[in-house]
Amino acid sequence: MKATRVITAAVLVVASGLTLQSAQAQQPTNQVMQFSGIGRTDVLQNDLSQPGREVIQTRVDFPHEATAAAHTHPGEEVAYILEGTLEYNLEGRPPVTLNAGEALFIPAGTSHWVRNVGPGKASELATYLVEKGKPLVTFK
Numbered sequence: 001m002k003a004t005r006v007i008t009a010a011v012l013v014v015a016s017g018l019t020l021q022s023a024q025a026q027q028p029t030n031q032v033m034q035f036s037g038i039g040r041t042d043v044l045q046n047d048l049s050q051p052g053r054e055v056i057q058t059r060v061d062f063p064h065e066a067t068a069a070a071h072t073h074p075g076e077e078v079a080y081i082l083e084g085t086l087e088y089n090l091e092g093r094p095p096v097t098l099n100a101g102e103a104l105f106i107p108a109g110t111s112h113w114v115r116n117v118g119p120g121k122a123s124e125l126a127t128y129l130v131e132k133g134k135p136l137v138t139f140k
Contacts, residue, residue: 038062084122
């Protein structure tokens with residue numbers, strides 16, 4: 001009985017450490033995004049069949065006139081507009097404005113920034129096909 005308690009306590013300590021490490025690893029991205037009022041809700045994270053790659057899906061909510069600063073991702077992004085109107089500015093390309101129901105492909109490593117240009121809130125479902133273990137967002 002005593003050994004079971006010791007093992008249980010050890011598992012809880014390890015799990016707490018992993019949870020804290022995971023929260024700390026995600027904290028910078030969420031803090032920067034929330035600074036401008038932009039909210040992120042992680043929907044899915046799963047390994048892909050290609051070793052070292054994973055898929056991450058996130059809902060991103062943009063308050064009226066909010067802007068996500070220039071950033072890159074360690075893989076491809078597919079942005080699907082759920083509601084509102086967003087303007088995407090990809091390095092080396094003219095800006096593109098998308099409405100609910102439209103999508104955009106952003107190549108790996110492409111610097112881009114996004115701004116809500118509609119009259120109210122806007123949201124996107126961002127699907128990332130990225131290198132596992134790398135930061136999801138790197139701000140420029």
